Amino acid sequence: MEVNKVMEDKKFDVMEQLGTCGLIPVVVLDKPEDAEPLAEALLAGGIDIMEITMRTPAGLESIRRVRKAFPEMLVGAGTVLSVEKAQAVKEAGAQFVVTPGFNEEVVRWCLDNDLPVTPGCVTPSEIEQALSMGLKVLKYFPADIYGGVKGCKALYGPYQSEGIQFIPTGGVDLSNLSDFANQPFIQAVGGGFLCKPADVVAGNFKAITETAKKAVAIMLGFEFDHMGINEENPDRAAETASFFESNFGFSVKYGNSSNFAGPRVEVTKEPGLGTKGHIAVKTCSLKRAIRVLTRQGLEIDLETAKYHAGKMIAVYLKDEVSGFAVHLIEK
Numbered sequence: 001m002e003v004n005k006v007m008e009d010k011k012f013d014v015m016e017q018l019g020t021c022g023l024i025p026v027v028v029l030d031k032p033e034d035a036e037p038l039a040e041a042l043l044a045g046g047i048d049i050m051e052i053t054m055r056t057p058a059g060l061e062s063i064r065r066v067r068k069a070f071p072e073m074l075v076g077a078g079t080v081l082s083v084e085k086a087q088a089v090k091e092a093g094a095q096f097v098v099t100p101g102f103n104e105e106v107v108r109w110c111l112d113n114d115l116p117v118t119p120g121c122v123t124p125s126e127i128e129q130a131l132s133m134g135l136k137v138l139k140y141f142p143a144d145i146y147g148g149v150k151g152c153k154a155l156y157g158p159y160q161s162e163g164i165q166f167i168p169t170g171g172v173d174l175s176n177l178s179d180f181a182n183q184p185f186i187q188a189v190g191g192g193f194l195c196k197p198a199d200v201v202a203g204n205f206k207a208i209t210e211t212a213k214k215a216v217a218i219m220l221g222f223e224f225d226h227m228g229i230n231e232e233n234p235d236r237a238a239e240t241a242s243f244f245e246s247n248f249g250f251s252v253k254y255g256n257s258s259n260f261a262g263p264r265v266e267v268t269k270e271p272g273l274g275t276k277g278h279i280a281v282k283t284c285s286l287k288r289a290i291r292v293l294t295r296q297g298l299e300i301d302l303e304t305a306k307y308h309a310g311k312m313i314a315v316y317l318k319d320e321v322s323g324f325a326v327h328l329i330e331k
Helices: 004-019 032-044 059-069 084-091 104-112 124-132 148-162 197-202 205-220 234-248 284-296
Strands: 023-027 050-052 074-078 098-099 118-119 136-138 165-168 190-191 223-230 253-256 258-261 265-268 277-283 300-308 309-315 325-330
Touching: 004 023, 004 074, 004 136, 004 284, 023 118, 023 197, 023 205, 032 050, 032 197, 032 205, 050 059, 059 074, 059 084, 074 084, 074 136, 084 104, 098 104, 104 118, 104 223, 118 148, 124 148, 148 165, 165 190, 197 205, 205 284, 223 325, 234 253, 234 258, 234 265, 234 300, 265 277, 277 284, 284 309
Parallel strands: 023 050, 023 190, 050 074, 074 098, 098 118, 136 165, 223 265, 277 325
Antiparallel strands: 223 277, 253 258, 258 265, 300 309, 309 325
């Protein structure tokens, strides 16, 4: 029982990391020698996940090389079409498996051998097969052919209560990535656009790093939401809010704990966090934002976190910036 619990935690951790990063480069390599510089380029761009496909003979050795050289990289194997290939990628060190379709034999072998797996599912029947085997994070491929974000949303509807999550792959790139970034049914987004084979062959790893950085920024979706001004009492809060209304035409909406002058200026009725007030920043995903910000050396004050239906929806950074607390809010 204890062993099973450990394996369940391991599977959960892998799926959680996929969602926390939010991006899964689908890697096709002709030469194993390219694996390490590619991994280094992705890490430099803020992505610590690789799905190395079995489309070429270089796949297995590439997995071995990345696992050895970059233990911080979560390495999966893609295009796993048989039990024999699943066995081979596990031996090579793959930490998860991705299949283009729902192959029950492969899926069952992975589950029986404690290897996290995300099979391709694009129909209700396939989704129900996956759910019957305890799988909730599913690849959606090819995403563009099966309706993209609209297709995912339609299938999410009847299975929302089951906690289903999709990893759309195929037809996603920087131009439409934002369509998927803040959808509640998207665990992560996969694609070869994050590491184009032409760039790998040309040794243009700098371009791969730049693409990774742009993709990470899109998935975070940071944007200014509003500024909060701390006042000492309700009368002062009303006076300050009225100033913005009378002088700038920002209509005041009075609330229980604060007043809003327009959508961007909040005036609290008693001092809140921050010496002067707070600055609210919206993000597509708090879990992704926390991952990135903590890696940049910022601390999150989890005691300030607010939750809705078991999901964190807001939290403050621990330190002030020029007298203002920084409030992270999920869109």
